[in-house]
Amino acid sequence: MKAVVLENKGVLTYKDVPTPEPGPGHVRLKVKAISICGSDIKRFVDGHRMYPLILGHEISGIIDRVGSGVSEDYVGRHAVIIPLVPCFECEQCLRGHYSACHSYSFIGSRQSGGFAEFVDLPERNIFLLPDGLPFECAALIEPSTVARHMLALGDFKSGQTAVVLGAGSIGLMLVQWLRILGARTIIVTDLLEDNLKIASKVGAHVTLNPSKVDVIKEVQKFLGDGADLTLEATGVPQVLEQTLPVTRPRGKVVLAGNQPLDKFLPLSFIENMMRKEISLVGCFMSYSAPFPGHEWTETIAALSDGSLEMETLISHRIPLSKAPEVFEKIGAHQLAHQKIIMNPEEAR
Ligand SMILES: [Zn+2]
Numbered sequence: 001m002k003a004v005v006l007e008n009k010g011v012l013t014y015k016d017v018p019t020p021e022p023g024p025g026h027v028r029l030k031v032k033a034i035s036i037c038g039s040d041i042k043r044f045v046d047g048h049r050m051y052p053l054i055l056g057h058e059i060s061g062i063i064d065r066v067g068s069g070v071s072e073d074y075v076g077r078h079a080v081i082i083p084l085v086p087c088f089e090c091e092q093c094l095r096g097h098y099s100a101c102h103s104y105s106f107i108g109s110r111q112s113g114g115f116a117e118f119v120d121l122p123e124r125n126i127f128l129l130p131d132g133l134p135f136e137c138a139a140l141i142e143p144s145t146v147a148r149h150m151l152a153l154g155d156f157k158s159g160q161t162a163v164v165l166g167a168g169s170i171g172l173m174l175v176q177w178l179r180i181l182g183a184r185t186i187i188v189t190d191l192l193e194d195n196l197k198i199a200s201k202v203g204a205h206v207t208l209n210p211s212k213v214d215v216i217k218e219v220q221k222f223l224g225d226g227a228d229l230t231l232e233a234t235g236v237p238q239v240l241e242q243t244l245p246v247t248r249p250r251g252k253v254v255l256a257g258n259q260p261l262d263k264f265l266p267l268s269f270i271e272n273m274m275r276k277e278i279s280l281v282g283c284f285m286s287y288s289a290p291f292p293g294h295e296w297t298e299t300i301a302a303l304s305d306g307s308l309e310m311e312t313l314i315s316h317r318i319p320l321s322k323a324p325e326v327f328e329k330i331g332a333h334q335l336a337h338q339k340i341i342m343n344p345e346e347a348r
């Protein structure tokens, strides 16, 4: 089969690799749509823990083959990949904290992912889809589950106010979930006007561009002492520092952006957090018990009833064979984009 392989830092190749055969307890998915995640780009630009590796974890397709011990009824069903492969046996798995599993694998970062024509996965990692759901919308289920998980961690309640820092794919999913769950006011910040425009389209009440306005002052104008819940989805240190000033005393901040590890925060940050008694909550992936969690079932429900809008978030559709070229451009900051959907069938 054809696949896109990360061979080394900055080296991505479209090539022939052996087609996987599903082993016992496994199924094989014929990939129909792949969405590029910011973390795929980070692995390409900054390098990764292992080579060679087929990247990609935001994947939908059709189950075309099953291994021994798996029901043949799965063949032909539409499905999306649940990328986390927990052990289901360690202390954290038994607690239902699957992303803290002592020995997890992850499809597309620790084992072969979906930048390919086929992907092999354990039966437990398929999430069946209703047949009518477009594959490219289904490929965006995983980032939606991350946003839904952030709101669960932030204990978001209908009628509350929220500030979303960053209108990338997670930020735009956050805006939609806040709208669906009944937020009173949704304020979104981003440096790119295009992202802010989409944020307004999918439900933001106020959009702020930090290159043009003082975000902290503007938030105070709308929300007085600050938001009930602030969501950090940029991974930029200066934005992380903004989280406390835009949050009300006793409010919550959920962090999901990956910060650069060589940067530091002034300890006045902790001082501010203490004085305002703000809860700072970390977010890693999108899982809860029973596996994979309500984040996934709620996403499917919201997609099925039309409340979750995916098409607006898609800026590009390309054949899989173009992935190396497109990653080069993104790495060199030469391609403004929102979600990019790749299709392996157009590769021939
Ligand atoms: Zn992702």
Ligand SMILES: [Zn+2]
Binding pocket: 086, 087, 088, 089, 090, 091, 092, 093, 100, 101, 102, 103, 104
């Ligand atoms: Zn475990």
